[in-house]
Amino acid sequence: MGTLKRIDVNHLKVRCSECNLRELCFPHGMNVEDISSMDAVVKQFKPIHKNDYLYRRGDAAVAIYAVRTGCIKTMTESTNGDEQIVGFHMAGELLGLDGFADGIHACNAVALETSSVCKLPIDQLEALSQKLPGLQNQMRRIVGKEVSNDHKLLLLLGKMTSEERLASFLLSVSSRMLERNWKEDEFNLSMARQDIANYLGVAVETVSRLFATFQKQGIINVDRRHITILQMEALKAMVGDCVSTNKKPGCVG
Amino acid sequence: MGTLKRIDVNHLKVRCSECNLRELCFPHGMNVEDISSMDAVVKQFKPIHKNDYLYRRGDAAVAIYAVRTGCIKTMTESTNGDEQIVGFHMAGELLGLDGFADGIHACNAVALETSSVCKLPIDQLEALSQKLPGLQNQMRRIVGKEVSNDHKLLLLLGKMTSEERLASFLLSVSSRMLERNWKEDEFNLSMARQDIANYLGVAVETVSRLFATFQKQGIINVDRRHITILQMEALKAMVGDCVSTNKKPGCVG
DNA sequence: AAATCGACATGACATAAGTCAAGTTCCAAA
DNA sequence: TTTGGAACTTGACTTATGTCATGTCGATTT
Numbered sequence A, B: 001m002g003t004l005k006r007i008d009v010n011h012l013k014v015r016c017s018e019c020n021l022r023e024l025c026f027p028h029g030m031n032v033e034d035i036s037s038m039d040a041v042v043k044q045f046k047p048i049h050k051n052d053y054l055y056r057r058g059d060a061a062v063a064i065y066a067v068r069t070g071c072i073k074t075m076t077e078s079t080n081g082d083e084q085i086v087g088f089h090m091a092g093e094l095l096g097l098d099g100f101a102d103g104i105h106a107c108n109a110v111a112l113e114t115s116s117v118c119k120l121p122i123d124q125l126e127a128l129s130q131k132l133p134g135l136q137n138q139m140r141r142i143v144g145k146e147v148s149n150d151h152k153l154l155l156l157l158g159k160m161t162s163e164e165r166l167a168s169f170l171l172s173v174s175s176r177m178l179e180r181n182w183k184e185d186e187f188n189l190s191m192a193r194q195d196i197a198n199y200l201g202v203a204v205e206t207v208s209r210l211f212a213t214f215q216k217q218g219i220i221n222v223d224r225r226h227i228t229i230l231q232m233e234a235l236k237a238m239v240g241d242c243v244s245t246n247k248k249p250g251c252v253g
Numbered sequence C: 001a002a003a004t005c006g007a008c009a010t011g012a013c014a015t016a017a018g019t020c021a022a023g024t025t026c027c028a029a030a
Numbered sequence D: 001t002t003t004g005g006a007a008c009t010t011g012a013c014t015t016a017t018g019t020c021a022t023g024t025c026g027a028t029t030t
Helices: A032-038 A122-131 A133-159 A162-179 A193-200 A204-216 A232-238 B032-038 B122-131 B133-159 B162-179 B193-200 B204-216 B232-238
Strands: A053-055 A063-069 A072-077 A083-089 A107-111 A116-121 A186-188 A220-223 A226-229 B053-055 B063-069 B072-077 B083-089 B107-111 B116-121 B186-188 B220-223 B226-229
Touching: A032 A122, A032 A133, A063 A122, A072 A193, A072 B133, A083 A133, A083 A193, A083 B133, A116 A122, A122 A133, A122 B133, A133 A162, A133 A193, A133 B072, A133 B083, A133 B122, A133 B133, A162 A186, A162 A193, A162 A204, A162 A226, A162 A232, A193 A204, A204 A220, B032 B122, B032 B133, B063 B122, B072 B193, B083 B133, B083 B193, B116 B122, B122 B133, B133 B162, B133 B193, B162 B186, B162 B193, B162 B204, B162 B226, B162 B232, B193 B204, B204 B220
Parallel strands: none
Antiparallel strands: A053 A107, A063 A116, A072 A083, A072 A107, A186 A226, A220 A226, B053 B107, B063 B116, B072 B083, B072 B107, B186 B226, B220 B226
């Protein structure tokens, strides 16, 4: 194809300071100088294809990763082989904290579609944070976000009906689409029904049926993985959004 | 009682270096000098009584806490008031990471019985970690442990039957008893059936029935909150311990 | 000792969601 | 273009677990 300059994608320079994901990603909330010093730490990582592993349970945990494009799922595995998806990571979102306990990844990380990530080596992050006090705050925020996400999922799995779970899932995807300046009411899911079911702790058939029901109720439109949300408020009401529904007196929302 | 010296328990000096919980607690794995420098950071905290809050959702998160005696539960709360217990924290275990995301606690922390804790102010931990590189590692390990615990609970809530959940819970308590050099097969639960049920994502009645069933099967003995484990292996088999049961060929354990 | 109350247990019954078994539909390989 | 198969849907049926109602136990107060 003509005389295009060859680019070695494994050694691309990436700069947080020039990245359009920076407000969603690791640097969110950091000051400009600190973000610039991140540039030396962040490494581009080769693209990974659908079903490829970014890391596996048991691998040495040497870095945390930021999704640039695509979507990656992380899942825990029990001794008897059951898997539970604990997160779907979209552009700008971080993964890899599951290796912090003992330096060994406790999760598998698998691409749902062709994806690219930035690699942030832990030792370099640590070295840098000795110089930048702000970076420690940042790490704390990131860790806190992970814990908070896990807790939301615990609440979902522990207390919600399957209907509430799917509504909650759709709202989560929707709000993350919005954060990325994509449409909040029309998007393509990266994950298979099976993945959604696993994540939500229900059977695939239940997910199928609920999609059908929601569609019948005119709340969403489903065309395979293409979702259109027609009644956002109806979804919010399902998960118990006390602001819009005023279900509970005294709820401060 | 005679001429006992008065002790103001709110200002007791506490030293990690002299604490018999240090191998279970924050200092686990740290070197002796680093542990000594922790002494300046750790504050004793007044004892809290049963049903008292150590902190509430919405409180400013200024510290992490280490349980000295007793047991504390942490729970998330949904917008519509549902609560999910995300952890029971025994002596030597840490809590408070739920405030890392934005400096505001996302959980409630409530004592299950009269308990005492050490307070580790975040700003002081941070200042100290600028001097001690080992402390950053330590924080990472602690965070990793929290994430790993949450993931275990996600697996439990997402994939296990109620029987597996209770077996898993009993084994978890048992192994933590053992860590503390208490009996692993005979202990008192600090939590009510209701708390266990909430934590495991099942109804109280289910917990009651399962306790009864396990007892009928001769696996455990139950006398109110006093539990005796009679067949540890049977419990392990329930949660799919592939080492002792060899259920699955090719399982590496 | 009686009364009270919360924690826990147990039986009867209801139901949300799982399982099983066909079916589509769509995409990708031949 | 055909073929194969994975992903998904839908219906019929089953079941684990929740809900409701009642009863017991044990600690604490009167």
